[in-house]
Amino acid sequence: MSSGDRIRGAFVGLAIGDAAGWPSARHRSALLAPWSRRLERELDGFAEEHRVTTLPVPFTLNQPTGPLATGPSDDAEWLAWTALTIRDDRAEAFGRLAGRTDLRVRISVRAALDNLAAGKRPPASGHDNPHHFDDAAAVRAVAFGAIGADPRADATVTNAGDGVLAAMAMAAAVAELVAGGSMASAVQAALAELPGDTAIGHAARTALAVARAAGDPFSAVPGLDAALVDHVYSYGVAAAQTVPVALALAEVSGGALTAAVPAAACLPSLADSAPALTGALTGAFTGAAALPAPWRSAARTLPGCALPDLAGTDLIDIAEGLT
Amino acid sequence: MRLTRARGCLLGLAAGDALGRPAENLAPEEIARRWGRLTEIEPGQGGTDDTEYTIFAASLLCAHGAAMTSADVARAYREQIIPRIDGPMRGAGFSELGAVQALRRGLEPPLSGMWHQHGWSDGLAMRAAPYGIFAAGDPGEAARLVAVDGAVSNSGEGVYGGQAVAAAVAVAMTGAAPGEVAEAGIAAIPVDSWTARNLRAAVAADSVDELYRAVVVRHYPWTDLAPEAVALAFAGYLMGGGRVEESVVSAANLGRDADTTAAIAGALAGAGHGEAAVPERWVREIGPVTGRCLPAVAGRHVLDVATDLVAATGTTT
Numbered sequence: 001m002s003s004g005d006r007i008r009g010a011f012v013g014l015a016i017g018d019a020a021g022w023p024s025a026r027h028r029s030a031l032l033a034p035w036s037r038r039l040e041r042e043l044d045g046f047a048e049e050h051r052v053t054t055l056p057v058p059f060t061l062n063q064p065t066g067p068l069a070t071g072p073s074d075d076a077e078w079l080a081w082t083a084l085t086i087r088d089d090r091a092e093a094f095g096r097l098a099g100r101t102d103l104r105v106r107i108s109v110r111a112a113l114d115n116l117a118a119g120k121r122p123p124a125s126g127h128d129n130p131h132h133f134d135d136a137a138a139v140r141a142v143a144f145g146a147i148g149a150d151p152r153a154d155a156t157v158t159n160a161g162d163g164v165l166a167a168m169a170m171a172a173a174v175a176e177l178v179a180g181g182s183m184a185s186a187v188q189a190a191l192a193e194l195p196g197d198t199a200i201g202h203a204a205r206t207a208l209a210v211a212r213a214a215g216d217p218f219s220a221v222p223g224l225d226a227a228l229v230d231h232v233y234s235y236g237v238a239a240a241q242t243v244p245v246a247l248a249l250a251e252v253s254g255g256a257l258t259a260a261v262p263a264a265a266c267l268p269s270l271a272d273s274a275p276a277l278t279g280a281l282t283g284a285f286t287g288a289a290a291l292p293a294p295w296r297s298a299a300r301t302l303p304g305c306a307l308p309d310l311a312g313t314d315l316i317d318i319a320e321g322l323t
Numbered sequence: 324m325r326l327t328r329a330r331g332c333l334l335g336l337a338a339g340d341a342l343g344r345p346a347e348n349l350a351p352e353e354i355a356r357r358w359g360r361l362t363e364i365e366p367g368q369g370g371t372d373d374t375e376y377t378i379f380a381a382s383l384l385c386a387h388g389a390a391m392t393s394a395d396v397a398r399a400y401r402e403q404i405i406p407r408i409d410g411p412m413r414g415a416g417f418s419e420l421g422a423v424q425a426l427r428r429g430l431e432p433p434l435s436g437m438w439h440q441h442g443w444s445d446g447l448a449m450r451a452a453p454y455g456i457f458a459a460g461d462p463g464e465a466a467r468l469v470a471v472d473g474a475v476s477n478s479g480e481g482v483y484g485g486q487a488v489a490a491a492v493a494v495a496m497t498g499a500a501p502g503e504v505a506e507a508g509i510a511a512i513p514v515d516s517w518t519a520r521n522l523r524a525a526v527a528a529d530s531v532d533e534l535y536r537a538v539v540v541r542h543y544p545w546t547d548l549a550p551e552a553v554a555l556a557f558a559g560y561l562m563g564g565g566r567v568e569e570s571v572v573s574a575a576n577l578g579r580d581a582d583t584t585a586a587i588a589g590a591l592a593g594a595g596h597g598e599a600a601v602p603e604r605w606v607r608e609i610g611p612v613t614g615r616c617l618p619a620v621a622g623r624h625v626l627d628v629a630t631d632l633v634a635a636t637g638t639t640t
Contacts, residue, residue: 110542118536128517128550130543133440161479199437230424230439232417234544238440
């Protein structure tokens with residue numbers, strides 16, 4: 001297997017995980033008319049008011065149904081954007097997005113773009129940020145890991161603390177896998193970036209212990225939820241939760257995407273990005289050719305739901321641009 | 324003087340908490356639409372977590388004094404807070420419940436303050452005033468002590484927010500001018516921090532619009548960010564010229580985490596001007612706390628707490 005196939009595997013693996021989580025359809029419904037999403041929000045209110053357990057799902061009344069087919073969403077698009085701009089100064093690359101009103105971004109990125117527009121430079125742009133701890137940079141770090149580059153300059157534009165450590169860990173693990181390393185050595189490379197006295201470092205070691213004790217990815221799901229998710233906060237993209245889950249499931253699966261990603265998707269709070277990060281690690285381990293063909297074909301075309309310029313782009317082509 | 328300043332500080336805090344309560348999470352425009360200018364405490368409603376957690380912090384200081392450790396604080400959570408959470412936890416911020424969950428997992432400080440995602444919460448800043456009373460005139464010591472408490476529930480900017488408030492109260496307790504009080508708060512925290520950058524912007528802002536542009540995070544739904552809340556509190560205090568009524572009203576009418584920001588502004592102004600400067604019509608609304616947020620402190624009155632705190636410092640002159 002070539003390093004090029006492993007890079008393609010990291011990219012399409014991330015996209016498969018992105019597509020597998022329930023939030024993907026929510027993100028992809030951004031391509032539908034706003035009234036269509038408003039109706040869905042109203043149906044949420046209906047379910048509450050009428051005490052029915054029949055919950056609304058994304059739907060397309062009088063709208064094209066294509067966006068709601070199984071497919072990738074925000075994380076795959078941000079990975080693609082990172083690969084396409086990877087040779088550019090990171091603050092400049094983000095600065096070009098700062099005035100745009102048609103993008104959909106994580107809270108960390110939104111706050112960073114506002115900071116850049118107000119004249120704040122990195123690392124303050126990522127530090128003076130209510131979601132400095134999220135995994136936006138960890139997703140982008142897959143591209144840096146693929147070419148063996150340091151993700152720090154990119155990560156600090158939008159994140160700080162655990163958010164930056166998470167990017168370092170993801171890049172280290174992906175770099176190790178692209179170079180042909182084992183999943184165990186990739187996990188060790190990630191842990192080397194995560195000091196034990198940080199939340200993410202403690203959580204990563206806890207998650208690995210829980211998954212090893214459970215013995216397989218699906219069996220590990222309740223234990224990971226109990227050990228990592230406190231259910232106190234309103235958002236589930238904290239890097240200190242999603243990256244540890246990805247490392248633990250990738251390791252305990254022995255690098256099998258088809259076992260690890262579905263397990264990650266079974267953690268509802270973390271389903272926006274933990275499956276994508278898990279897919280990146282396992283895809284980089286096996287290479288793209290070893291991934292299931294139906295998923296590979298469903299996940300490779302970007303919808304443009306977060307970054308409209310990327311609509312219709314082939315993610316595998318973009319990965320090949322890095323090799 | 325120390326006693327009346329201490330009592331004024333906690334009375335001002337309780338009044339700000341009660342006044343700001345109905346304006347919490349509102350924008351200044353919405354406050355103006357509902358009240359014109361919010362100047363009266365809703366009768367019979369009292370305060371919230373700000374006052375009750377402040378009493379809790381004061382009780383820690385009375386028990387342990389300057390030798391207090393983060394392990395002492397964690398033990399107090401485990402003995403006094405956690406066993407009495409029966410069903411919903413009322414009126415606590417993200418950082419307090421996050422810390423409770425971390426402590427229940429067996430984590431110890433400082434990891435308990437880092438484990439959850441809300442280390443930047445203003446939960447420490449809201450209860451920082453007692454540290455400034457205890458270390459009156461010594462902002463460095465006030466900042467050191469509040470960080471000992473903060474390590475249990477907060478990290479990073481959340482600790483800095485608490486340190487800025489504690490240090491500023493310590494200097495306000497000397498009767499210093501508002502500008503000097505604000506500078507003492509800024510001087511207590513790292514220059515290269517979000518909180519310091521926001522506090523500088525709050526001191527420099529010439530209008531509410533400019534203040535909002537500089538310190539309010541536009542695309543975030545929660546208002547309890549310490550860098551934002553402490554900046555709005557300091558701004559309210561400075562807009563009010565450090566006088567109790569004007570400072571508390573100014574902070575409350577800035578909205579966002581209005582109970583906490585008005586409580587902090589009230590603590591600073593009350594420390595500067597003493598108990599008698601708190602408007603009598605507000606004082607009448609401040610009774611013993613009910614323990615609705617923290618059952619362990621039910622029945623305590625902030626004035627008694629302030630008196631105990633001064634006694635605990637050993638210098639009641």
